[in-house]
Amino acid sequence: MSRGTGDENGSEELIVGKHPVLEALRSGREINKIWMTDGSQKSIAGPISAEAKKQGIVIQFVDKRKLDGMAPGMVHQGVVAQAAALAYASVEELLEIAKQRGETPFLLLLDEIEDPHNLGSILRTAECTGVHGVIIPKRRSASLTATVLKTSAGAAEHMAVARVTNLAQTIDGLKDAGLWIAGTDVAASDEVYDMKLDMPLAVVIGNENKGMGRLIKDKCDFLVKLPMRGRLNSLNASVAAGVLMYEVVRQRRPL
Incomplete structure (x- = not known):
């Protein structure tokens, strides 16, 4: 589905957490990069890694403190993605x-x-x-x-x-x-x-x-x-x- 123009706040945004990142991948949204913690649980890392591999999206494994800094105050579950801003429909x-x-x-x-x-x-x-x-x-x-x-x-x-x-x-x-x-x-x-x-x-x-x-x-x-x-x-x-x-x-x- 085509969705009008993007949010006025910028052309990129962060997606935080297992389900939001996985659904963004499955929806075909443009994902630029994914960060995951070195010790990510298999139940989290497995489906995301498989989907990212199919789409040729880079996953970078980092220390948990980096994700804490990227998404302060949010439960990131060891995964954060950078994506094109979600566009609004008419x-x-x-x-x-x-x-x-x-x-x-x-x-x-x-x-x-x-x-x-x-x-x-x-x-x-x-x-x-x-x-x-x-x-x-x-x-x-x-x-x-x-x-x-x-x-x-x-x-x-x-x-x-x-x-x-x-x-x-x-x-x-x-x-x-x-x-x-x-x-x-x-x-x-x-x-x-x-x-x-x-x-x-x-x-x-x-x-x-x-x-x-x-x-x-x-x-x-x-x-x-x-x-x-x-x-x-x-x-x-x-x-x-x-x-x-x-x-x-x-x-x-x-x-």
Whole structure:
């Protein structure tokens, strides 16, 4: 799949950890070099070494302290790769993915999800549930960093992500393309399990603390909430997104 232009932050980035590096190799992403510790576990070194050898990619064995310095504060598992920056898709490409699969479009719109761990977790679940693409704003939002790739366990290599300047205008464009926009709001009158979600759909997940912005909420065709039976009234953004994605999957199952 072709993915638009790369991240504005640079043309190269580091990929950290076994699963992110292995999935980057398998996805065909351009890998320039791989560093591994001398004592890397066979379960980690074996699959990566085999894939790198097939692609003619150089592996350099180094002391663990070098990787600690390259990826400070991250669990690198003894492997770090240098790759071309992961490129973003266009919104049109996300819709084309659904068309090529012969499936009803299903997108996620993330309204200022700021925690890279939340973004990584959402991308992982999105890939598992067959979401055709994720849309994030350029401002006040986590982007495709090494932390996001690591948290997604490599899923970000297979999930198309579009980065847009204006989320509200993007919603208008999706409506013109025939999609319904479902917003998530703890104050919504309808629970997600009471709503029909098998139409062309884009689900909006709001900011971890503030939820959706007022303009984005007003743009939604309908709002849904998750039932809360305990003393708390909200879930972590990535957990809530996961529940919603799987409800869409449930409703779209062949009878």
